[in-house]
Amino acid sequence: MALQHTIGKSISLTGTGLHTGVSTKVSLNPAPENYGIRFVRSDLESKPEIPADIDYVVDLARGTTIGKDGVKVYSIEHVMSCFAGLGVDNCRVEVGAQEIPLMDGSAMPYVELVKKAGLVEQKEEREYLSIDEPLMYVKGDVALGVFPLDHFRVTLEIDYNYPALGAQYTTLFTLDDYVKDFAPARTFCFLSEIEKLREKNLIKGGSLDSALVVQDVDLTSDHVDYMRKLFNYQGPIKAGENGFLNNTTLRFYNEPCRHKALDLIGDLYLLGKPLNAHILAARTGHAANIEMAKRIRSHLKKKAKAVTLDDNGQLNHDDILKILPHRYPFLMVDKVLEVETGKRIVAVKNVSFNEPFFQGHFPGNPIMPGVLQVEAIAQAAGIMGLYKKGAVPDPDAKVLFMGVDNARFRGMVRPGDVLRIEVDMLQFRRGTGKFEGKCYVDNKLVCEAKGLAMFGK
Known part of the structure; x- marks a missing residue:
């Protein structure tokens, strides 16, 4: 049995937000069982909390942003990826501004922070999300598939029409590989793209060395001077023989692809619980990741509403309530022991002394009314x-219920008895079924009847 985890102590770091350019302190704090991950705007007087959940995602333009009541926290994907990779279930993340610092563009600074704080095992059991059928999302050349698996795995591909990137593939076989093989992977961008964003007064905290910069423009001396002014950058600016600005050394030969997997892991952790599934992704991004997360949640909600037999081949009371419109005190079936759709069913009704009909039906000698036994057969x-x-x-x-024939009452049903109801379909045609039902107490026949009912909308 896997248990939930939080961190061992409060710990913090300070860095600059990519989009806002604001220096921000982020503090990670222990949290109790079933708290989940919550982001807290510590710079605001009321210290509002925003749950790390797909229901609170409000923007996906250049990262994953969550918000509530007009309060937002930008760029949470790397710290969420860290929590997913290390198995942190509960943590209170206090942010001193509206954006999580970019740091070196990877999840590693946050991984190191959690490691310094330490992981603490808690008492509550960890709940995993699982799917039982494949789910797909396809839009243009973006594709995401989720397939049943007993643990978490990611297989991801990117394909850019540029020599420094090209087609890349990666697989995370298990989250045990996360810290070593994926957390250090840095985000990447095209030089032409970040120039346009900076010209629009965006990515205010971005620098030429805060990400892997793909050099997709010629570096003339005039262009270098322009970039120095644009980014207020004093470091080296030179063409990279490997296709990346300043010949930046890659941490992995397919580092851009691994970073996409890092982002995907963080976005899917916004489901609120760890996922057991094999994710196959091609050319994905934050918008597709969150859309797939929403489809997973929708599937799980639908599955939760579905009615299926338990390990003993039975339906419980909650399942019966999903099928029948009847409610107390007129629900006459407590449990289904066996059922074959449209052919046969065996159910039980526990006859309690507190049944409302006993108050007026021979109070001195309580007997279950025969008509209610017929109703139990019909239900x-x-x-x-x-x-x-x-x-x-x-x-x-x-x-x-259209009719009843040959009703016979063979014995008395008293408080404390268990009424066993057996019904067989005799004939079914054009939505109308003829059936025969019998009720037993301790294998003694107490009631039998034939009925006619119409099934449909």
Whole structure:
């Protein structure tokens, strides 16, 4: 059994936000079980909290931004990737401005921070998200697929029409490889792109050495002078023989591709819990990552509403409530022991002394009314006709009880008895079914009847 983890002590670092250019202090703080990851704007008087969750993503233009009630925190993907890679479930992240510092463009500064604080095992069990069928997202040349797997794995490909990048591939086989093989991978950008952004007074905190800069423009002396002024940069600016400005040494031969995987890991951790699945991605970015996360959540919500048999081949009370519209005190089926859609069902009703009908039906000698036993047969028939294994019940589907024949009452049903209801479909044609039901107490037949019902919308 895997348990939740938080960090061992409060710890902080200071850096500059890429987009705002504001120097920011980020403090990581221990948090209790089931707290999750929350970002706190410590620079604001009320110290508002924003849960790290896809429901709070408000902008994906040049990073992942979360917000609530007009308060935002920009560029959370690298610190979220760190938490996912190290298995941090609960942490309070206090930010002294509206953006997480870029640092060296990788997740490694945050990994080192968490390592200094230490990981602390907590008492609550860690919950994993799992899918049971493939999910796909395709838009243009961007593709993301999620496939069932008993652990987390990422296979990712990028393909840029530029020699320094070209086609690159990478696979994270397990999160055990994250710190060594993916956390150090830095973000990358094209020189022409960041020049245009800086000219628009964007990426105010960006520098020519805060990322892998792909040199896609000629570096004439006039252009070098222009860049020095544009970025207020005094360091070297020279053409790179490897295709990157200043011949920047890569930490991995496919570092740009690994950084895309790093971002993907961080974005998917906004699901709020670790995911067990194999992610296959091509030319993906933050917008596609979050869209896929939303599809995963939608799938899981749909799965949670679906009705399926448990390990014993039974349906519990909650599943019955998803199928039938009946509610207390008129729900006459507590559990389904076995069911074959449209053919047969075996269900039970626990007859309690607190049943409301006992108050007025022979109070001195309480007996379950025979008509309610017939109703139990009809409700069991309804479940038999509407149940579809592993599917979400159709809220518009109904059962209309049309008739009852040959009803016979063979014995008394008293408080404390367990009514066993067995129903078989005799004939089904054009949405109308004829069925036969019998009720037993301790294998003694107490009621039987035939019925007619219409199944449909």
